[in-house]
Amino acid sequence: MRRPTLEAVATRAGVSKSTVSRVVNGEPTVATDIRDLVMRAVNELGYIPNAAARSLVTRRTDSIAVIVSDPSAGLVSDDPMFSMVVRAASREFEAAGKQVMLMLAGSDDARVRARQFVAARHVDAVMLVSMHGADPLPAALAATGVPLVSHGRPASRVNVPWVDNDNTDGAAQAVRHLLERGRRRIATISGPLDMSAAQDRIGAYREVLSETGRRSIVAIGDFTRISGAEAMAQLLEDDPALDAVFAANDLMAIGAMRALRRAGRRVPDDVAVVGYDDIEAALYTDPPLTTVRSPMGEQAAASARLLLSLLRGEPATPVILPTQLVVRESS
Amino acid sequence: MRRPTLEAVATRAGVSKSTVSRVVNGEPTVATDIRDLVMRAVNELGYIPNAAARSLVTRRTDSIAVIVSDPSAGLVSDDPMFSMVVRAASREFEAAGKQVMLMLAGSDDARVRARQFVAARHVDAVMLVSMHGADPLPAALAATGVPLVSHGRPASRVNVPWVDNDNTDGAAQAVRHLLERGRRRIATISGPLDMSAAQDRIGAYREVLSETGRRSIVAIGDFTRISGAEAMAQLLEDDPALDAVFAANDLMAIGAMRALRRAGRRVPDDVAVVGYDDIEAALYTDPPLTTVRSPMGEQAAASARLLLSLLRGEPATPVILPTQLVVRESS
């Protein structure tokens, strides 16, 4: 009935518990014939170590929390970021033999639970994803003393290693590209200004424009398609003569293109559109979207690897991955 | 240094370990004054129960595995299904106080690990997502005796409770709608035929067409955008005169629309397109996509709830959720 224990294996193999433990944990100080003996017993009994018992004594769990802290994440959000990041990170952790505990920290309540969970040392480490300036989680988690890496630079000043793409350079590339195409009135649809990625992207937009003596035309979205459409409508109202728009992500760019179409503007003839991220959907818009490729999956994998190296006791410093403009037909 | 234990709390409160345990676990047989005494000690010491020790004796882990078993899940897949399903299920489990262990079972290797993991009882239950006919996991997991629910009806004949949407009815609605619109040569882009959803959808397509004496025009995709585009190109080659296409999901419909545009066909004038799922992106295609709304998030939540009720010892029977055609401008 009950699953076999170390002791059962030891009895069967005619050795001590200690020896079985050594074999199971791959310690080298076991003679090969005894090792074979033990392994046979393990297989015959179908022995699998009890993780709870093991972690009770080792104080390790071999699992890692991936905490996704976004504000609400409405029920209808088919967010490509989530899918890519979670998948890539999982793959990396699983390859390292770590289990992934996924926690959504959308509400304050959930954030408190997440903090508690981490403080209770139910996981060996934490990878934190996608938070905004007011998010108390980076600091709260850092305070638990559990190894922690942030996917994306935290907006608040807190001493947590992170991995990000070069938002500033990416956005600068996008805006320069529009200038080179001869666009004069270049608007932007920014993400929420409490997110570092949004800050960096709009900062670069402003910087490049001011270098060439042009003024900024700004609307704020929240990185969703619908907000992109709304922001675009707003921009058209503010400046009907605009001839280009840089959206801080592809989802908003897609929303913006829809709003432009509804307003009777042609893309790129009347208004050029550039996005950011290069999600797969950017290939399938009409026209296909010019965008800045940010290596989202790679960034997540790098975050995961950074955390794993931290866990091995190696020092962790922030990582910035390069980005690259992908010119398609929308600009 | 070390975190406080039950015993430390007991000493501080001047009671026995047993009493503290009762208080912490909310048992009613503790006098209120003593309960308060204990709670004060708990708060003062910042006591958090050690999950490993607890689960060593209770043989519960209060965690649930969500196993996503899709064939490869290429690095570039920003799959809306994944995001919605994982989020909705997580929300449900977290609300019930269960931790979610996410496991990607893309490779054979990963599948073996997942099976092992479940067999080792590292989780109390398993929610299995999105598998195909040849997938050995449903049977393998069922054999472990761990409570199991499948999100989507398993393709193989295996006795696992599941939750699905009414694929047959949904697809039938889509095809009837195209007929009502006066379309004569209606093609379909099916999903992989080893998936039950794909089987049901193409089955209904064939059924409705044969009722009206029309022939089937079929291409097979794999539920990705790119495969939808390829399948559409194939269909146009097979039957240049087709005037409608029913894609078994929205991603493929989006790919198909792109292929149609490239081939110089107008949607819906030359070719009407209907998708399936009603992902958010369906609103943002040009023209907006007519599609069958399948309640993906609701389905995932229902799967999660079914599993939770199974865990409470209640019997579990399959659940089928209704679907509804959403007519937009692509048909």
Add this chain to the structure above:
DNA sequence: CCTTTGTGAGGGAGCGCTCTCTTCATGATC
């Protein structure tokens, strides 16, 4: 020859908790 060193295996305490069993106090019943 005895002692030292090294190596591989066994013994057993203890990780922090739950849960059964026991004890004790209180009050009800006859």
Add this chain to the structure above:
DNA sequence: GATCATGAAGAGAGCGCTCCCTCACAAAGG
């Protein structure tokens, strides 16, 4: 007043594992 039922708190075994320590034995050195 003796007996019993009831309810609340304590004692302690034991969950399955790791890891420190001990020990046996063999080889090497004096």
